[in-house]
Amino acid sequence: MGVPHISNRSGRERERWSRRGVLAALGVVPAAVVLTGCGDSADASDAPESSATPSARAAAKKAAITVTPADGTTRADFASPVQVTVTDGTLASVKVTGNDGSTLAGTLNEARTRWTSTRNPYSGTKYTVTATARTGTAQTTTFTTRSPGETFVGYFTPEANSTSGVGMPVSINFTHAVSDRAAVQKAITVTAEPAVEIVGHWFSDTRLDFRPETYWAPGTKITLGLRLKDVQGADGVYGVQSKDVTFHIGREQISTVDLATKEMTVRRDGSTIATYPVSGGDSDHTTWSGIMVISERFKQTRMESSTVGLGDEYDISDVPHAQRLTTSGTFVHGNYWAADSVFGHQNTSHGCVGLHDAKGANDPSVDGYKFYKSSMLGDVVIVKNSGERTVEPSNGLNGWNLSWADWKAGSAV
Numbered sequence: 508m509g510v511p512h513i514s515n516r517s518g519r520e521r522e523r524w525s526r527r528g529v530l531a532a533l534g535v536v537p538a539a540v541v542l543t544g545c546g547d548s549a550d551a552s553d554a555p556e557s558s559a560t561p562s563a564r565a566a567a568k569k570a571a572i573t574v575t576p577a578d579g580t581t582r583a584d585f586a587s588p589v590q591v592t593v594t595d596g597t598l599a600s601v602k603v604t605g606n607d608g609s610t611l612a613g614t615l616n617e618a619r620t621r622w623t624s625t626r627n628p629y630s631g632t633k634y635t636v637t638a639t640a641r642t643g644t645a646q647t648t649t650f651t652t653r654s655p656g657e658t659f660v661g662y663f664t665p666e667a668n669s670t671s672g673v674g675m676p677v678s679i680n681f682t683h684a685v686s687d688r689a690a691v692q693k694a695i696t697v698t699a700e701p702a703v704e705i706v707g708h709w710f711s712d713t714r715l716d717f718r719p720e721t722y723w724a725p726g727t728k729i730t731l732g733l734r735l736k737d738v739q740g741a742d743g744v745y746g747v748q749s750k751d752v753t754f755h756i757g758r759e760q761i762s763t764v765d766l767a768t769k770e771m772t773v774r775r776d777g778s779t780i781a782t783y784p785v786s787g788g789d790s791d792h793t794t795w796s797g798i799m800v801i802s803e804r805f806k807q808t809r810m811e812s813s814t815v816g817l818g819d820e821y822d823i824s825d826v827p828h829a830q831r832l833t834t835s836g837t838f839v840h841g842n843y844w845a846a847d848s849v850f851g852h853q854n855t856s857h858g859c860v861g862l863h864d865a866k867g868a869n870d871p872s873v874d875g876y877k878f879y880k881s882s883m884l885g886d887v888v889i890v891k892n893s894g895e896r897t898v899e900p901s902n903g904l905n906g907w908n909l910s911w912a913d914w915k916a917g918s919a920v
Contacts (some may be wrong), residue, residue: 546710570596570640578648585652585737589613589624589636596640598622606633628652630737630745655737655745659683661695661715663752663902664802665732665884670755673722674800675885676904677731677754684712685740688919691715695744696732699723708909708917710901724888725776726887727756760886762878764839764860766794767892769851771839773881781881783874784851786842788858792817793895795837795858800904801886803831804879807868810838817857827868828879832860832888833903841886850874855913860890890918 575590576583589611591601597619603611611624611634619641628634631654635836639645661679663673677697685691688709697705697717701724707717723729730753735746765788775898788794808829812820816837827841841864842856849855850863864875871877889908900906906914 517619523619546630563804568595570594570642570644572598572638572640572644572646573887574636574638574646574648574650576650576652578650578717582653583628583650585628585630586739587653588627589634591622591636591638593620593638593640596620596642596644599639599641600637601639602637605629626649627642627737630655653768655743655747657683657744659685659735659744660746660748661733661735663733665754665836667752667754668791670757670883671885672801672883672887673725673756673759673761673885674795674798674831674887674904674907675723675754675756675801676906677717678904679715679717681713681740683717683741683744684756685715686712686742687740688712688715690738691735691740691746692919693739694734696730696734698730698732700728703727706918707920708906708914708916709919710917714901716764716906718906718914720914722759722761723756725756725759729754729756756885757883760882761889762886763779763889763891764794765892766854766890766894771862771878772879775881781877783862783878786845786851786856786861787865787890787893788856788895789854790894792857794854794856794890794893795833795898795902796890797894797897798907799832799837799888799890799898800907801830801832801839801882802834802887802904804882804884805829806879810840812827812857815857820857825868827864827866828862828875830879830882831899831903833905835902837898837903841873841879843863847880860888868911 546554571594573592587605598615601613601622603624611628613622613624615622630652633649633651635647637647659682661681664678666673692707692715699705703719705717705719707715709715730751732751733748736749738746740746745776758776760775762771764771764785769785771783772779807825807827809824810826811822827843829838829840831838837858839860842861843864843866845855847863862874862878864873898905898907900908908917
């Protein structure tokens with residue numbers, strides 16, 4: 508009985524171990540062993556590789572700064588902005604300084620990897636660029652822009668810090684024909700205090716005038732801003748000016764010459780201050796009609812007929828109290844060689860408006876002296892009933908003869 512019992516237990520043990528052995532041989536391990544084994548395996552083989560140290564990463568990705576124009580450039584283009592870029596980093600600061608003391612402001616892109624100057628560098632200027640990355644990397648470079656081959660300037664009227672009458676436009680005459688009118692006009696600003704809309708009008712490729720819709724208000728302060736430096740007005744021709752100029756408007760004086768009645772009425776700030784008998788152009792030499800502005804003044808000047816295409820009809824060396832109204836030669840001036848009875852009764856001149864005057868221009872009792880004394884550059888003189896057509900707006904400072912719509916049509920911007 509005992510032997511079979513022992514034999515049966517031994518058989519069961521052999522059967523149990525044999526099954527475990529078979530499972531092991533097949534790669535099947537009890538759950539507890541599998542969990543423990545998986546835990547040990549993850550720690551040993553599935554963990555990521557150890558990261559590089561911060562100093563190693565910085566060494567591997569050091570910020571690289573690039574400046575355009577490149578360091579040492581001696582004839583850099585001044586028609587393009589300065590750019591600073593960085594790779595493997597971001598920009599902390601950029602400073603660009605010219606040897607003339609000017610600086611170039613700029614803007615960063617959103618990622619702070621590119622800085623671009625908000626305007627172009629000036630011509631003929633040496634610049635120093637100092638750029639710093641946030642990692643501390645810094646770089647200093649220099650470049651020099653080329654000088655323009657050909658240049659132009661704008662001569663302006665009225666003169667800086669002068670006081671003029673209410674009809675004075677801001678007139679600019681360029682030394683070189685302008686083909687890119689929009690670029691040049693955009694580089695010029697004219698502002699007024701009190702504020703008023705001011706528009707430019709091109710009379711030619713060398714002349715640009717500015718005015719408001721109606722005469723300036725008395726006491727107006729006008730500021731002309733010229734930012735023409737390095738503006739390309741024509742192919743290869745660049746401006747050189749960068750300045751602000753201030754003018755002032757004085758009292759309002761408007762004189763109306765009626766050549767039918769042969770009388771001039773002078774009104775100041777809305778009130779009549781004088782009435783003078785005058786003589787205008789005769790039937791063969793009619794006086795321009797329209798709105799004209801006094802553009803030059805001479806206590807005495809020579810007037811010679813050959814300069815206005817009238818041959819040798821006259822040559823007077825000492826015309827008193829002459830005030831120019833047109834480029835073509837129309838003046839309002841004193842006249843000492845005609846009889847007193849002419850003024851207020853006959854039109855006998857070669858196109859000018861004459862007032863009784865005295866030789867030498869020193870007699871304060873005569874009309875020519877009085878009108879000259881009361882006038883200033885920029886005063887308005889209106890001629891009517893002359894028998895002549897309206898003066899060309901470009902003939903002198905006479906753009907007021909254009910309607911506001913026609914004036915604005917001459918703007919390039």
